[in-house]
Amino acid sequence: MTVGTAGRNPARKLRPGERHKALVGIRLDLPDEAATRALAVRLAAHARAGDMIGLKGPLGAGKTTFARAFIAARAALSGVEVDDVPSPTFTLVQTYDFPGDVALSPTVFHIDLYRIEKPDETIELGLEDAFTSGICLIEWPERLGHFLPRSRLELTLAPGATIGARTAEIVGFGAGNKRLKEAGYNDR
Secondary structure, eight states: OOBSOSSOOTTSOOOTTOOOTTOEEEEEEEOSHHHHHHHHHHHHTTOOTTOEEEEESSTTSSHHHHHHHHHHHHHHHTTOOOSOOOOOTTTSEEEEOOSSOTTTSOOEEEEEOTTOOSGGGGGGGTHHHHHHHSEEEEESGGGGGGGSBSSEEEEEEEEOSSTTOEEEEEEEETHHHHHHHHTTOOOO
16 A cells, blocks of 8 residues: 555546546445444455545544444454444544454554644554554545545445435545455446
């Protein structure tokens, strides 16, 4: 995974009529919180060390709900349960180590950058190691600026048409594109 390197940026805006063929983008209607959790479980089953999922959306959109379900699913894959998955709003980073081979059960880093104002403030968090050795769930990933990994999934959650409903837009870049396909999602 390349972090903050100069050169071609897969997240750049496309010119009119241009299409980035390497990206997979999908839109899902999630009718309730259970559907948000099911999406997290499905993506967790295919996540690997070095993967990053950026969780975007307004406050209350379901980012932390997604992260909690994702972490619980990764724990279950390792044969354990997690009792508590607190929001890292004040601690900024919560780590979850699971038993077993680190390649099959990498550490999950749940990172909340809501309180970060400048990308350079993230240097002290040691995220570069997390980006290569673990699975990172990052709320407010845009606050990483130029440190945002080029290879990632971006999941944007927004309130849906009814109470509890959400819409999810997911775009894969690099390995994130591959993970979406492995999870059975194609362009929609």
